[in-house]
Amino acid sequence: MSSTEQTIHTYHCICTQLVIASTSTLDSLKTRTADSSLILPLPDLSTTSTTTHYASLANTVADTKPVIIRLEDGFEKRYAHKCSRCEVTVAYSLDRxxxxxxxxxxxxxxxxxxLIPGGLLSTEDMKAGKDMDAEITKVGVKAA
Ligand SMILES: [Zn+2]
Structure with a gap:
């Protein structure tokens, strides 16, 4: 595998809205031990960065008011990122x-x-699902 090649992987909300684009696959991200969420670093795109990692949230609405979450070892302030289409929380940020x-x-x-675990579909997965639907429709048409 070439290390300089940049493939952008895209991920969708369960409603099919595109919400994440990244050079890293979700499988390669570290998992947060507290709640099994996936840790996605967001590079500062305003500076010329030497990092080869790129990631961005898309079509999400960020809450401006934090939600206080109670954990076993204390509290934490979270800001939810919601899908702009169906308003499901797909990710969250923490307070500084x-x-x-x-x-x-x-x-x-x-x-x-x-990133909230289990709430995202890769474009590949989504296409596979779509193809399956198309197949079912075809069979249905044939049967009728
Ligand atoms: Zn959605």
Missing amino acids: SQFEDTKTSSGVKQDVVY
């Missing part, structure tokens, strides 16, 4: 105050998002 290096500030930590 949650992190050691940005403890004294607050607001959305922009450089990483956490």
Whole structure:
């Protein structure tokens, strides 16, 4: 495999809306131990970066008010990212105050998002599903 080749992988909400584009596959992302969400680093696209990783949320609406989640070892502030079509939460950001290096500030930590496990379909999966539907329709037409 070539390491310089950049393939963009796209992922969809369960309603089929495209919500994530990334050079990393979801399978390759680290998992957050607290809730099994997938950790997706978001590179700062405004700077010329040397990193080969690219990722972006698309067609999502970010909540401006955090939700307080109770965990076994305390609380955390989350900002939900919802699908703009069906309003299902597909990802969340954490508050800067949650992190050691940005403890004294607050607001959305922009450089990483956490993807809700099980809520996303890869474009390949979706196409496979579509093809299956087409197959069923064809068979149905034939039978009728
Ligand atoms: Zn959706």
